Each structure stands twice: as C-alpha cells, then as structure tokens.
Amino acid sequence: MASTEADLLGEINADLPEGVDWKQGAVTYLRELVEEGGETQEWFHLVKPFLGGPDYGPFWVDVFQFLDVVHAAKLAPGDLVIDVGCGPGWTIQWLAKLGHEVVGLDISAELLEVAERRMQTDPYPPYVGKPFRYDLRVHDIEAEPLALKRKARLALFESTLHHFYNPVAALRNTVADLADDGIVAVIEAAAPPKGSEWDVQNVEIMARYHTIERPYTRSQLVDMLELAGLRYVSFLRPVNGLFPQHVDGVSPLVWELTRADNINIFVASPTAAGIERLGLPARTVDDVRSGWTALEGALFVEDRPDASRFRWCGPRVLVRLDGPGPHALELATIGLAPEQAQTVRVVAGGTVGGSVTLTGAQPTATLELSGRPGQLVELHSDRVFSPCWDGGEDPRVLSFTLDEPR
Template sequence: MNLLSLLTVSPQTRFLDVACGSGWLTHFLAKLNLTVVGIDIAPQMIELAQERLTLDGIATIELDTFPHVGLYVHDIEQQPIGAGARCDVAVLESALHHFVNPIQTMRNIADSLSDDGVMVILEAASDQQGDDYQVEIMQRYNTLERPYTRAQLIRILQLAGLGEYQFFYPLNGFFSPIEPVADAVRSRILNDHGWNTVIVAKQAGGLARNLQVEGLCPVVIRPSDVARPSTVAVTVGPPPARPEPMFTGEIGIKGELGILQATVRRIMRKSIAKLKG
C-alpha cells in the first residue's frame, strides 16, 4: 500500500476498489477514513465484505449521494459505474487477470473515473506468454489465473485508450547512485518484473496532478501506439464464453484456497526435487 502514499489525497478523494472480493482493501481504506466503494461481480464476496466491515463497526451507507463506504454487486467488465458515483482513484489489486476482456474492463474503469482520475494496478507478472501450470489451475477451479507480461499489460493500456502510465519497482530509491552495490544486484532489485506495479492516468498529464513524486517520466500513450499492429497476445474483440456459474461461493472461496494449496504443493515438489538432486 506504499504506492497509495504517493497519491495526492484530500477528504474529497473517492476510491473505487475494483473486484474487492472479501473487502480487505475496502476495509483498510475505510479505516483511514477515506471515501471508498468496493464492487465485485459475486454477491457472496460482497456479503463477506459487508460482514468484515460490520464486525469492525464500519457501517456502509446507502445514500443518493456518494457514500463514505459502499459495497455493491457490479460487473465492471460489462459497464462502468453510474456517472453520479464516479471516482478519482481506482485500485486493482490482483484483479485484472480475472477479467475475460481486460481491454474493455480498463475502458469501463476509465469511464468510471473523473477526468483527472488514475488507476493503481498491482498484478503478478509473467516472464512468458503462457504457462501449463496456469492452464491447469484455470481448468481445475473454473477461474482465470493468467499473469500478464510487462509488454502485454502495456499493450492493454494502449488499446484501452488511456492517457499515460508510470511503472514502479519494489525498491525504487532504496540505494543511492554512489553506494557500492554490485551492478548485477542493483539491476535485479530495481528491475524486478515479478510484479507489475503501475499507476495509470485517464488522460495525459494526470500523473503530475495526482502524484507527490518529483522526477517522474511517465509514458504518454499516443494515438499511433493504439493504431500500430501488436505482436502481443491479449484478448481483443468479442470475449470468449464465460464459464457459468462465475465466482460462486464454491469457486470464489474454496477455489482460492485450492489455488493456494496447489501452489504450496508445487513449491514443495520443487524443493524435494532439489534436495534429492
């Protein structure tokens, strides 16, 4: 959440927690007394998020005006949120890879933002185009688990017609340029692509107006970037048929546990293989 500390936030700033799941981020932002709305396609997840907030004494408010804290069942892939509920900051924490059509999703999120709005995206990254393990997980748990390469994510931002973006690295600024750190170590730390951590502005110039950071060099998305043929494999055009039911309690809760268990088993198998080797 250090990334959020870079934002210029006022009491009027409105946050949108996209695919909020069980509501941990909505809860976190609400505890900071920020205005936040969490949305998710799964009613079961919204119920869990509501329970989380209620247990901590945080009441969601149903008002015609924008609520301080709100939770709603909404499919952002199909349509933006209402014009009267537009936000200033949309946060996608480990969420983008769950959408069938990420380009349309990004467009709808942009349409849910104010003109100076920004998106904060935190996504596990992939160094390759595909992974048999990810395919196995998707088939087993009827869900989407497909981390994007850096190039794929950039192409999604371009095709969605967004304004500009700036990637951040886990330890930006941790070392000064003159510290005696081996070049290889410095490169590995500052260019870690294990995560795609990026702030995206709806319009060019939006980052300078929203971030409390000096010396940024955001990449402005030009019309030619969108028109240029892409060699990156991303979902374009009509989305494939969505598996039904999508993110039911079985998939959304037990499925996540199953994915975690499968990941642990995979790590254990690799560790045992190394010990035997």
C-alpha cells in the first residue's frame, strides 16, 4: 500500500496539469460551460439523467447503476442519505421521491441552484401534504465534515470521488457523519490504461475545464479507503437487462458478473456489520490487496471443522488476481496412492509460469502467484477423479481443492 496519505496523493496527482486551482475550477465549471455552449448547457444539467432521451446509452447506465446501489443499500423509509458532490441534484430528487431525507453538498453554488430549481419545480413529494425532505449545502468536503446532528445510513459518491484532489480527506470527512453501520457507496469509472485514448482525453479535459478527471485503479482505491478508516469493502458489478431463459443465456451473464473492467462500484464501511447488513461479503482492505477470484472451473464450497472453507475444482480453473499480491493459493487433493503424483501448472498468457506437485505422501501445497491486478491466470491439473468411479454416488469430475481467499 502507499504508506502515507502524502504518498498516495503524490501517486494519484502525478499527472495533473500544473498550476491549476482545482477548487475554483469546480466552483466556476457550470458558468464556463454556459459561456462556451450557451443555455443548453444549463438545460442539460436540469434534465440529467434524461439528457438525450431513452436512446441515449448513458441514461440507462447512470440510472441502472444508481438504482442498483440504492437497492443494495437496503435503506429504511426516511433514512438520511448524504449526496456528496450532488451537483445538479438528479440523485437527490430520486432519493427524496423514494421518501428519504437527503443532504446534498457541493462546492458549486451554481450547480446547487440548478438542484434547487429541479426540486422546486417537482410538485409531487412522495407523501400527501408533506414536502420533500432535502437540504442543499455549499460545502467543500475535502476541507471539513458537515457535522450533522443526525447520522447518515448512506453517503453516495455518484461520479464524484475522482474529482477530488484529496479523496482521502473527502472520504474521511464523510465518514465522520456516518452512522456506526452506515456505508459509503461509490459509482464511477475505473482508471483507463496509461497513455490510452481515454487517458489522454481526460488530461485534455482537465486542462480545458480545470476540473479533475482522473479515475483510480483498484489498488489506489483500497489504499484511500484504508487511510480514510473504511476498512471493509465489497466491490460490486451491476448486470441489468433481460436474458433468455435457456441455459445458453446464463454463461455470458456469469462472465459479465465476474470480469474486472472499467467500472468501480463498491460499498465501504468502517465496520463489517455495515456491509454484512446488506447481505454482502465484507472483505477487509488487506483481503482485497492479496485477493483473487476464481472465475471458472471452481465448483462447490465446503466448510472444514475449523470454519475455513475450500472449493472443489475441475482440471482447469481460471483465476483473476484482484490485488497486487503476492497471492498464496492453498491446493490439496485426495485419493493418490503413495507413489502417485498430480501436477498443477500455472498458465499465464498461454505460457507455463510455474507448477506444484501433489503426492500421496504430501497432498497439499502452496502455489505462489504474482502479477498485475486484474490479470487472468489458468491452473491446469493433469489428473481427474470422480467419487462415482470408486462406487460413490457423486458423478462430478473433480481434480483438486482450492482454499477460499480469507
């Protein structure tokens, strides 16, 4: 991990154009857009996310991802939500229409005026005779917490976290107003590869509009969560749409769910309870750093008496390295005669990069993997067996076991 906040800020801000007052850039952003593009620019902010109508791809992406996160947050009616960097306020409107109390904060008074107009021109709060419950505050969340009287169940960062020069301060100041089991939810793009078209475009946008457009890698995010006191996290992936009922429709869906790509959607909390309350696995930031995910070929989970868990695998398993590692995979097999051996090879990019051999006398081994986060690695075993070949009832073809990541 970047050992200090200063190290992390040095890393994430290294490519920012120099000599720019980023906070001032955020304050005057809308004004400058309107000066350049006319009043349609303000209109776009008023009608967001409906901008462009239903054929406009980002509408579905923005709305589905936002609603998925709100659904996952399991809010009770009336729960307090902080909308961090709420901008023109479309998320405030939806949250308030769902009956929640919302505090929307933003450094830009002009964007909050748009949010206020949006709310004032909506005649239909959710309950008869009761106005929307919302409060808009001009506030720099990198500078200090809001210090609310009531603590929030959810703090939402919708397309916002990557805009802060110091996201650790923004997160830390937000956590100060969270309930004990409250969560922070982040929805935004992940860092594009350095030098890619999108990366270059982001640098151009920063120089032109003086607002920060620099999404983070997964390991930068994990570092900033730890530094901000958010030790528990669950990275998520939305899948929306309609799918065919026949079985062929399912495999692309499973792949879609497990691949690491250009989205960072996650919930984080200072406590495990905050995440577990949502029915999601709470992984510590350390687990994510050394973690890996079996994407294909790992079958069913079993518990040992000591509560550790392992998974039976077929002869080929596809593993994604989630953090920088090193990753120690614990393998085991059963049923080998003393003189028999079983080799499991590591294949990365089509090349064998290592192996372990299990024997009747030594049926367990540790496989050390390292690589870049997101890298896919295959494990190939040269032996399969099936319980039913020895007279058992289980017809599955198995090969070895893998301990579940902690």
